[in-house]
Amino acid sequence: MKLSRLYSNKPEQFEPVDFVAGLNVVMAEIRLPENRDKDTHNLGKTTLGRLLDFGFLAGRDPKFFLFKHLDLFKDFVFFLEIELQDASYVTVRRSVEEASKISFKKHQAGHQDFSALPMSEWDHQDVPFDRARDLLDGLLDLRALKPWSFRKGLGYLLRSQDDFRDVFHLRKFQAAHADWKPFLAHILGFDAPLIVQHYDKETELTQKQTTAQTIKDELGGSIEDISKIEGLLLLKQKEAEKKQKLLDAFDFRAQDKDRTKQVVDDVDERIAALNAERYSLNQNRKKILASLEEDQILFNPDEAQRMFEEAGVLFKGQIKKDFQQLIAFNKAITDERRGYLQEERTEVEAELKRINAELNALGKKRSDMLSFLSCTDVFTKYKQVSDDMVTLRADITSLERQRGFLHRLQELRTDIRALTEERGHLQTQIEADVERQNSDKSSLFSVIRLFFSEIVEEVINRKALLSVSPNKEGHLEFKAEILDESGNATSADLGHTYRKLLCIAFDMAILRAHIEDKFPRFVYHDGVFESLDDRKKENLLAVIRRYADLGLQPTITLIDSDLPVRTEKDEPVFSKDEIVVSLHDENEQGRLFKMKAW
Numbered sequence: 001m002k003l004s005r006l007y008s009n010k011p012e013q014f015e016p017v018d019f020v021a022g023l024n025v026v027m028a029e030i031r032l033p034e035n036r037d038k039d040t041h042n043l044g045k046t047t048l049g050r051l052l053d054f055g056f057l058a059g060r061d062p063k064f065f066l067f068k069h070l071d072l073f074k075d076f077v078f079f080l081e082i083e084l085q086d087a088s089y090v091t092v093r094r095s096v097e098e099a100s101k102i103s104f105k106k107h108q109a110g111h112q113d114f115s116a117l118p119m120s121e122w123d124h125q126d127v128p129f130d131r132a133r134d135l136l137d138g139l140l141d142l143r144a145l146k147p148w149s150f151r152k153g154l155g156y157l158l159r160s161q162d163d164f165r166d167v168f169h170l171r172k173f174q175a176a177h178a179d180w181k182p183f184l185a186h187i188l189g190f191d192a193p194l195i196v197q198h199y200d201k202e203t204e205l206t207q208k209q210t211t212a213q214t215i216k217d218e219l220g221g222s223i224e225d226i227s228k229i230e231g232l233l234l235l236k237q238k239e240a241e242k243k244q245k246l247l248d249a250f251d252f253r254a255q256d257k258d259r260t261k262q263v264v265d266d267v268d269e270r271i272a273a274l275n276a277e278r279y280s281l282n283q284n285r286k287k288i289l290a291s292l293e294e295d296q297i298l299f300n301p302d303e304a305q306r307m308f309e310e311a312g313v314l315f316k317g318q319i320k321k322d323f324q325q326l327i328a329f330n331k332a333i334t335d336e337r338r339g340y341l342q343e344e345r346t347e348v349e350a351e352l353k354r355i356n357a358e359l360n361a362l363g364k365k366r367s368d369m370l371s372f373l374s375c376t377d378v379f380t381k382y383k384q385v386s387d388d389m390v391t392l393r394a395d396i397t398s399l400e401r402q403r404g405f406l407h408r409l410q411e412l413r414t415d416i417r418a419l420t421e422e423r424g425h426l427q428t429q430i431e432a433d434v435e436r437q438n439s440d441k442s443s444l445f446s447v448i449r450l451f452f453s454e455i456v457e458e459v460i461n462r463k464a465l466l467s468v469s470p471n472k473e474g475h476l477e478f479k480a481e482i483l484d485e486s487g488n489a490t491s492a493d494l495g496h497t498y499r500k501l502l503c504i505a506f507d508m509a510i511l512r513a514h515i516e517d518k519f520p521r522f523v524y525h526d527g528v529f530e531s532l533d534d535r536k537k538e539n540l541l542a543v544i545r546r547y548a549d550l551g552l553q554p555t556i557t558l559i560d561s562d563l564p565v566r567t568e569k570d571e572p573v574f575s576k577d578e579i580v581v582s583l584h585d586e587n588e589q590g591r592l593f594k595m596k597a598w
Contacts, residue, residue, distance in 0.1 A: 001140050001150075001520045002553045004089055005081035006051060009115045013594045014076070017048065017581055018111055019522075022548035024555040025574045028583040035585050036561065043583040044592020045557035049158050049524050055080025055092055056154055057102065057133050066096050069598045079114060082140070085518055090139050093122065102132035104139065144517035145187070152183050156507050158524045164500040167480040177475060178203070185476055187510060188468065189444025191433040198426040198474055205419040212412040215405050233399040240392045271362050278355050281348050288345045292338060427474030434470055444513060451509035456482065459501060459539040465489065466506070480506060497531035501540070504528065508543070511552050522553040529562040537564035541573070555580075 003024075007016035028043045030036050047065065054066065055078055066073045077095040084090060089110050093103040104124040105114060119125050127135060137149045145153055155163065155170035162171050168184055178199035186192035437445045449466040456464035463483045471477050480502045481489040507523050515521075528544075529537045541564065544554050563573050584590035591597070 001085065001142060002083040002522050003052070003080075003555070004083045004110045005079075005112070006048075006055060007079050007081075007113065007115065009077040009079075010075070011115075014592070015594075016113070019553070019555070019580055020577060021553065023545055023574075023578050024553065025579045026555065026557040026581040026583070027574070027579050028557070028559045029585070029590075030559055030561060031584050031586050042597045043585060043590065045559075045581075045583060046160055046526050047592050048557070048581065049160055049526055051078065052080065052524065053154065053158050054078060055094060056151070056158075057092070057094070057129070057136060058151075060099055065598065067099075070096070072595070072598055077115070081110065081112065083110060084139070085141060090136075092136065098126075100129040101126040102129065102136075103127065104132075104135065106139070142518050142520065144514055144519040148183050148186070150520075152180075153187065153520065156510065157520055157522060159503060159507065160526050164496070164503050167499070167502050167506050168478040181476055181478075184478065185468070187514070188448060190437055190468065190476070191430070194426060194430050194433060195476065198423065198430060201419055201423040201426060202473075205416065205423060208412050208416050208419060212409060212416065215409050215412070219402060219405055219409075230403065233396065233403060236392055236396050236399060240389065240396060244389065268366070271359060271366065274355050274359050274362070278352060278359070281352050281355070285345065285348050285352070288341050288348065292341055292345075423474070427470070430474055430476070431470050434468060434476070438468070448509050448513045451512050452480070452505050455505035455508060455543050456501060458543050459505075459536050460498070463487070464502065464505065466509075500527075500530070501532075504540070508547050508552070508554070512547060512550060515551060521551065522555065524555045524557075526557045527562075528556040529558050529564070532562075534564045537562070 002021070003019040005016060005018050008014040026045045026048055028045050050065065054064070058064070060067060062068065066076070074097045077093065080092045080094075082090050082092070089107050089112070091105045091107065091112065091114055093105070093114070095101070102124075103119065103122040103126060105117070105122050114122075124132075124135060133149065133151065137151075140150050142150050155172045160171075165171070169180070178196075182192045182195040182199065185195050437443045440446060445468065452466045453464045456462060460482075465479075465481045465483055467479045467481070469477055469479075482498060482502070484490045504525055507525070511519070511521065511523060529540070532540065544556065548554055581592070583592060588594050588596060
């Protein structure tokens with residue numbers, strides 16, 4: 001697949017761009033002195049790449065310049081002519097106003113103009129957007145990309161300035177790593193289905209773990225022991241059956257017997273135990289309060305001195321000092337003891353508060369039971385037993401709900417263990433495949449990394465390393481690094497200039513490695529020579545021309561100030577055939593779109 005022609009229904013505002021088989025150059029001349037120091041010139045060399053993406057059926061983005069300035073471009077219809085693998089052509093027709101309706105026409109000769117062709121003569125007319133993508137994917141027949149569509153790899157083929165920030169992770173790949181890493185692994189020669197399965201298992205595992213956590217949150221602090229739940233449920237159900245029989249028979253003798261036994265055995269025993277505990281705690285509290293009062297030191301040295309002086313007894317400073325030290329020592333001990341006593345007092349009072357609350361509840365329960373026993377009205381007893389049944393049924397419903405949650409939780413835990421094991425097996429297979437591709441000198445990845453290093457070395461006389469390795473989670477990590485003379489990775493690749501070079505080298509190495517496959521043959525690099533010195537520019541141009549001679553179709557954009565300086569003044573860097581678009585800043589006629597800047 002190569003680019004053949006890009007044109008519109010308004011040639012006076014957008015002149016046709018006819019691409020050639022080899023090197024294509026988009027040249028922008030800065031003729032006005034005041035524009036030479038500007039970083040951007042808005043002439044259209046970057047815009048051309050965006051238009052190609054539009055022709056390749058990019059999604060409708062409101063920030064895209066055609067839709068952002070719809071008042072300027074709504075009447076435009078663009079036509080992208082693409083050369084197919086069998087030397088035939090397909091033209092894609094896409095208007096700005098109705099960008100979701102696409103038309104196609106296949107033809108044998110290139111560089112056609114179908115802008116005036118009636119709609120009835122198109123092979124496929126106004127095809128809906130998603131169907132149009134599928135149709136174009138079939139027409140391009142890029143089998144080496146399968147199971148991914150042609151759109152997946154376009155980010156590496158149409159690099160704008162923003163796409164040189166990272167060799168692998170493009171701006172368009174804003175989604176999770178699972179969206180782009182398997183594809184990248186595929187074109188590098190790794191077992192992509194394994195990586196897809198690994199991400200799928202990981203996603204499924206995360207979903208199961210989230211559901212399990214949600215169920216645990218629903219249970220709150222409830223019992224998580226299924227055996228205990230089943231036991232409680234059985235007892236509650238048995239009790240409910242007994243009460244139901246009482247209600248059905250309208251005979252409350254057995255209920256009276258149960259209530260009497262419960263009052264004597266359970267409630268009264270518990271009340272007696274709590275009263276005994278409360279008595280003991282009250283005694284402790286009394287002793288603590290007494291100890292706190294006794295701990296006060298009543299001896300005052302100053303008062304003792306006055307008393308001795310009045311009695312005519314000398315009370316010299318040393319004796320007073322010794323008393324003060326003794327008092328200070330005793331006070332320190334007393335303060336510590338008071339602290340412990342205060343803590344114990346707080347604990348005792350808290351326990352008394354709890355016991356009093358429980359005694360109040362038990363007293364009410366005992367009163368209700370005795371009231372039931374002393375009641376002679378059978379209907380009142382029927383009502384009370386019915387109320388008990390309502391409470392029992394509510395408890396049973398709650399327990400059944402918990403049981404259902406716990407059964408689901410156990411199923412999820414079984415699934416989580418199985419998925420964790422499957423993910424581990426996939427991770428082992430991925431690691432084995434990565435090791436195999438790295439060690440096999442004839443593997444596609446080994447071929448790509450050799451081409452990659454050769455390009456970088458030819459341009460800057462330094463080797464570069466392309467590496468792929470799995471991290472501890474089993475996800476592939478991709479690295480591109482420039483090496484020093486000793487073969488060690490340096491930080492040179494962190495600079496924008498060298499990072500751009502690594503991007504260019506990666507894209508071209510991929511294309512060359514797949515040159516015999518049904519794979520794209522073109523690449524578009526914006527601002528290819530920026531920031532490089534003249535010698536490196538010449539080296540890079542030599543590499544690009546050599547790759548064009550191999551059958552690839554590189555398209556580069558640059559401004560005239562980025563041209564390498566030649567010693568032979570009369571010899572142009574590019575031939576007229578190579579320059580497919582000429583732009584300048586003198587007037588509107590020098591722009592890609594012959595109109596004012598938007």
